[in-house]
Amino acid sequence: MSALVPSDGAATLDGEAPATLEVSGVTVSVSGREVLRDVSFRLAPGQLTALIGSNGAGKTTLFRVILGLQAPTAGTILVDGHPRARRNPMIGYVPQRVFLDPDMPLRARDVVSLGLDGHRLGLGLRRHADQRRRVEEMLGAVDALRFADSRVGNLSGGEQQRVLIAHALVSRPRLLILDEPLANLDLRAEREVVDLLGRITRDQGISVLISAHDMNPLLPVMHRLVYLARGRAATGTVEEVVRPEVLSDLYGQHVDVLRVHDRILVVAGADERLPAGLRHAGSAAGAAPHTERWEP
Amino acid sequence: MGAVSAIFAAGFFQNGSVHAALLAGAVAALVTGAVGTFTVLRGQSFAGHATGEVAATGGSAAMLGGLNPLWGYLGIAVIVAGAIEALGVQRPRARDLATGLVLGAGLGIAGLLLYLDTTGTSTSGAAVTVLFGSLFAVTRSALPGMVALGGVSLALVVLTYRLQLLTALSPDLAAARGVPVRLVSLAYLLSLAVAVSLAAETVGAVLATALLIGPPATALRLTKRPGLAVLGSGLIGVAAAWAGTVLAYDSYYWPPAGRSWPPSFLIVAVVFGLYLGSGAVQRVRGRRRAPLAPGAVPAATA
Ligand SMILES: Nc1ncnc2c1ncn2[C@@H]1O[C@H](COP(=O)(O)OP(=O)(O)OP(=O)(O)O)[C@@H](O)[C@H]1O
Ligand SMILES: [Mg+2]
Numbered sequence: 028m029s030a031l032v033p034s035d036g037a038a039t040l041d042g043e044a045p046a047t048l049e050v051s052g053v054t055v056s057v058s059g060r061e062v063l064r065d066v067s068f069r070l071a072p073g074q075l076t077a078l079i080g081s082n083g084a085g086k087t088t089l090f091r092v093i094l095g096l097q098a099p100t101a102g103t104i105l106v107d108g109h110p111r112a113r114r115n116p117m118i119g120y121v122p123q124r125v126f127l128d129p130d131m132p133l134r135a136r137d138v139v140s141l142g143l144d145g146h147r148l149g150l151g152l153r154r155h156a157d158q159r160r161r162v163e164e165m166l167g168a169v170d171a172l173r174f175a176d177s178r179v180g181n182l183s184g185g186e187q188q189r190v191l192i193a194h195a196l197v198s199r200p201r202l203l204i205l206d207e208p209l210a211n212l213d214l215r216a217e218r219e220v221v222d223l224l225g226r227i228t229r230d231q232g233i234s235v236l237i238s239a240h241d242m243n244p245l246l247p248v249m250h251r252l253v254y255l256a257r258g259r260a261a262t263g264t265v266e267e268v269v270r271p272e273v274l275s276d277l278y279g280q281h282v283d284v285l286r287v288h289d290r291i292l293v294v295a296g297a298d299e300r301l302p303a304g305l306r307h308a309g310s311a312a313g314a315a316p317h318t319e320r321w322e323p
Numbered sequence: 324m325g326a327v328s329a330i331f332a333a334g335f336f337q338n339g340s341v342h343a344a345l346l347a348g349a350v351a352a353l354v355t356g357a358v359g360t361f362t363v364l365r366g367q368s369f370a371g372h373a374t375g376e377v378a379a380t381g382g383s384a385a386m387l388g389g390l391n392p393l394w395g396y397l398g399i400a401v402i403v404a405g406a407i408e409a410l411g412v413q414r415p416r417a418r419d420l421a422t423g424l425v426l427g428a429g430l431g432i433a434g435l436l437l438y439l440d441t442t443g444t445s446t447s448g449a450a451v452t453v454l455f456g457s458l459f460a461v462t463r464s465a466l467p468g469m470v471a472l473g474g475v476s477l478a479l480v481v482l483t484y485r486l487q488l489l490t491a492l493s494p495d496l497a498a499a500r501g502v503p504v505r506l507v508s509l510a511y512l513l514s515l516a517v518a519v520s521l522a523a524e525t526v527g528a529v530l531a532t533a534l535l536i537g538p539p540a541t542a543l544r545l546t547k548r549p550g551l552a553v554l555g556s557g558l559i560g561v562a563a564a565w566a567g568t569v570l571a572y573d574s575y576y577w578p579p580a581g582r583s584w585p586p587s588f589l590i591v592a593v594v595f596g597l598y599l600g601s602g603a604v605q606r607v608r609g610r611r612r613a614p615l616a617p618g619a620v621p622a623a624t625a
Contacts, residue, residue, distance in 0.1 A: 122495040125492065137488075146485070
């Protein structure tokens with residue numbers, strides 16, 4: 028709880044609307060090791076928040092706690108002002124890795140339908156006309172109508188990601204959580220998904236929480252970010268959080284923030300304690316700032 | 324009429340054991356095909372196979388005790404399914420290891436029991452019956468039990484159909500939606516245990532895999548709709564079981580004359596033939612659709 032690490036107070040949210048998600052003082056230990064310590068932030072409706080952290084920073088763990096798949100050691104989580112229920116129709120979720128086998132007899136359309144009624148018993152042979160319409164509408168919203176009848180396992184990574192986003196959104200959640208939706212996408216697919224997420228946040232007035240190890244692709248659409256390192260979180264706008272003072276404090280070592288052509292690079296500064304070879308690349312696992320990838 | 328009598332040898336429709344074989348084969352194949360679709364979807368063919376093989380332990384024990392092997396298969400299949408679930412958790416590698424361990428131990432015991440069976444005078448044919456089945460020896464008295472078990476298994480499939488699909492898509496996703504993933508797995512494993520027991524009773528413990536995996540693999544090549552895959556797989560199984568039964572009856576007149584070919588072999592041969600045929604269908608369709616493949620049309624969207 029350093030003064031340098033901004034953390035959302037109630038005052039930072041404008042208006043009366045209750046936070047879609049309120050995470051306060053969440054600490055999580057996995058097999059005896061503390062993965063997250065005292066993480067707090069709030070999400071407002073109509074905002075896209077990025078959860079940034081390197082591999083092993085605890086992004087997926089935080090999501091699992093929010094979704095109720097894992098219990099925190101301490102802290103509380105409120106969804107729309109209420110303690111989170113085990114099954115929460117308010118939250119739509121796209122996991123980090125969904126392996127879709129090309130042999131799976133599931134069309135993109137079927138995957139979206141499962142988002143509507145996949146948790147129900149029975150065959151669901153008689154879908155209401157308005158349910159079918161909702162599925163069509165969602166397929167259209169993610170621009171997936173062209174391949175709605177293709178086997179989902181045969182689609183490209185970007186197309187699959189869009190179908191999974193439609194699956195998560197079709198039940199009209201108030202909060203959409205996406206775990207590394209940009210991993211394994213090429214630049215064009217990445218841009219498509221980012222544009223889509225920006226549009227969804229704007230049009231549907233929901234909160235969107237997206238994890239990523241690189242903040243740059245999300246900069247055009249993100250309103251706020253939660254930066255995770257060494258199990259702790261700094262929260263706020265990019266200007267508030269992505270500053271050398273804040274991030275150095277978070278990482279516990281000197282960190283420089285460079286802005287080059289609209290890109291932000293967070294690099295470990297010269298630290299006499301580190302061997303020379305590790306100074307500029309990520310060092311101590313999970314704790315060090317990541318080097319950004321360069322584009323031509 | 325000429326064609327009919329060419330396919331169905333004299334006496335086929337009057338024979339009591341043929342009736343029993345047709346019914347038993349249909350029930351076993353329908354249930355196994357439907358359940359097997361989820362086995363393939365979950366990528367758990369090995370666990371399904373092991374459940375069938377280890378069920379041989381129960382079958383041979385039941386025969387030693389003078390019981391219908393069906394109940395032995397069922398008892399052991401339920402235990403094996405439970406053990407694999409309890410040992411293997413969700414990780415595929417751990418599951419494979421757990422399955423391998425259970426399979427090894429179970430087959431060891433089955434070996435011992437079959438040895439005792441074959442050396443006992445009243446049960447000397449047990450090894451062949453348990454391992455490779457004897458469709459024409461299925462007794463009328465076993466039929467009501469088989470139909471009832473099949474009904475239970477299909478009811479579980481129908482009841483948990485959407486939950487199974489969502490869980491197969493991603494267990495994490497299902498859990499986040501509040502689906503009790505462990506319970507859904509348990510329902511699947513129970514229906515698997517029943518299916519495999521029925522298959523073992525008809526085509527034998529070793530060949531149960533062929534009914535469990537063959538028809539779904541065929542159906543998955545032919546349709547991209549989940550409901551059609553489950554239904555189609557069941558029907559493909561029934562078609563194979565019936566075709567195998569008819570061929571086995573006819574084979575009395577094939578060389579070596581005067582000795583029928585085992586129905587299990589013929590059923591499995593038909594299953595495999597259908598699978599190969601579906602591959603041909605898939606290739607033909609693929610060629611017809613090739614110009615429309617997603618990779619070929621970016622110009623339209625760019
Ligand atoms: N079940 C578990 N058992 C042991 N350790 C775990 C478990 N789950 C997570 N961890 C540990 O918790 C830390 C955070 O993991 P998590 O998966 O949340 O990271 P992440 O930020 O999502 O990483 P990535 O970018 O690689 O997905 C890691 O160090 C990981 O080793
Ligand atoms: Mg992760």
